Amino acid sequence: MNTNTIRVGIIGTGGRGITCIGRQIAVQASELGMTITAFCNRTENRMQVALEDVNAVAKAAGNEPFSPTFYSNAIDLINDDQVDVIVITTPTNAHLEAAIPALQSGKKVYLDKPIAHTLEDSIAIRQAEHESGNTMIMGFTRRYEKPWIDCKSLVESGAIGNLKMMLVRAVLPYAFYFQTWHRSRAVSGGALNDKGSHYTDVFNWFAGGRALQVNAFGGRNVFQEQEDAPEFCSECDRDCPYRADQIRPDTQDQVKGAVDASFAQETDPMKRKDNCVYKKGADIYDHASINYQYDNGIVASIFYTIYGPQAEDEETLELVGTKGRIILTRLRGEINLVTDYGEKKHEVIPCKAEYFESSHFGADRKLVQEIAAHARGGPSPVDGWHGMEATRMVVGALQSLDTGGQTVRMADLADGS
Template identity: 45%
Template structure:
């Protein structure tokens, strides 16, 4: 295990819109593990098996295995198995194992098997097998990557953001502005039911575009209709409160726009099914923002579980001990608005369980115990918000270790400070009466394939590096992925072999450990016609598990069929 990283200092300011530029590095190393690469380069070589590439510039070689290598430039390393090498620099490598690459540039080489490369502008070579876009698979060979390459600006893609809160603007929108030259995304307007919040959000995004050297100004749409019908807009991001997702999704679909919908899909199954129906009505897929689908350690762990390294997955444990007391301090504090922490955070986790189970498996039984602990018992004498409180408190908003570590060590803009409605503030006291959400649960899901999965979930507890882990057990092995470090601990061959695989992506210091940057890049490919990693049917399947778990908890753990929400 790596040495423990010192906890951030309370009170330190880390803005949610950090600019994470790549610094050039040079290195040579040897590693073992799935290797996925963002290589800036032109690729030439022989490939066997399905290969996915994303990179800009020049690369030469033959690749063997699942190869993940974020880096622009030239690197030298020899790898067997699953290898991850972040870094911009110099590299020549030999790789064996299951691997993923994504690349934009010129590619030459011979490919045998199912080889997929998203390479622009030039591809030459002999190919045997279907060649149909980016994906993760098996490759065989050795390779050398050389040079920084040349970035080609994408054609502008106009975007409207509906909901100018932290997720829409200070995470996804900010990453869009930072990657504007690479992706072509131009945020045309933001709309929010709070006009001042929208105005300040637009100013924030203007500054990021300027910092990226892109001359662009973001507008403020006066209403939803104006935002989604603007002819300059091709894509609509829906990042409103969860209970308000349906209307903007319908409006955007009916206006003929492509849609990104942040998770969870909704607070009710009725609205979720209506969103699925709207997708069918529009005839184009809707992309869902389950961030773990875009986060390298999760991608590699689940891909590895399908290689036979552990045998067929039989049991899964997803452990989430993240002190997200912010759920009691933001609009999420009521089930009516958010569905609670078990929906907002748990929707990620249930999607992961379904992802591990695979597309052919269906959840058939859910049992759950949990609810609201006494830790946050209402205190009518406490000040209503942190900014008005002088008590010694470990939950003070923007000063907790988790807030500082995740880049929310300050209020995004004054609209949160000036708000009087608890739904519009982000520093409500954790003891403020009126919150009805659960704060912990242990949920067991049985699939028709025989897989049994367990979610161990809480929003209280300590800030620690093992805050979120995924463990998959098969008949001959097990893997344990730790999100914070990005490491995968793999035991295979009935215990005969053990490997610790570094799977963290480049730019892990960016939001969601770099997943939001990958999400934005995936959006660009989504606009170009690529199917999204997760869609609204995945959102509905996750919400079915959320609702079944809530129903089971209310009935003291009685089993619920998530397909119809009836007790078994």
């Protein structure tokens, strides 16, 4: 092996760790000088399935197969001297136990979003990053996705004047949040943390200021508990629009092969991927309308539900400036631009990345390139402070939702300073 090869250890060899990041390492291994030398997972059979998966991808790309060491304990992987970069893709409530020792080890760290399931854990991880002086790189995919990057450049070029308003409209077919560990706030921090932290991070990236206050309305009106709900889809023969085994969309956002037989062997029901959406025990919201006010006068809203139909315009970012406006349609990889007070109407800018058909519309491919560049001493595009602030804004929104829409002052939420 080349001495400059970046050796990656993946903690949490599930959907994100393998079907997104592992596969992208497998595709680009020789180009980027990367390899996978260690896996850590709670269950051994997941690592075996994961290895077969990434090695099939490596083979198809003409790359060498990987032969990682398997660990059941994150600390052992972190201490492995054959690992240079630690990738953490465990469920969100398990981020802290790996992230703090990983940051303290001085090795390069990639941590997926959301940073944590609670504000306390988010602050603790951010503090470990700060105190160790070891800046990590985080997985806010839209920061690596071409249309969002192009939008940012358009705003910076003054194309729409001064940015004043932002809206993410996310009408998503994400029933799976009620079928997986995401259904518990104690594990995920809520569906809003899992998805909404992408959006609050985008707002912070574009706004260049800090949120002052938030209010939100929402709740649960489709995935309400039913007394006679079965445990799992695989044990149920009802005609149901949310069957995990039939409807899981196969888009670049919900990657093919992310659910496989190894999950049906899970002993912990929370780790299964086919819990009935109507089963008791879920404490997350299925829709919300959220408003933030920034210290620089910008206002930003999230219009969000996870029972939307699959549709080409299921996720859009709308930006309004003093001279124009932008609408980004994510699944079309397209920007619609109006400038000069409406003089220039509806310029449709196709801006798909070259590998738009790959996971997260090409973002994971770029993300792995950024991880490699960071491992070689480059900057982190998005670090733990951004991760903490994104979840802090979600926590503010949840506090408002929990209290029927009361306004929450962000200054009342700790940030570790």
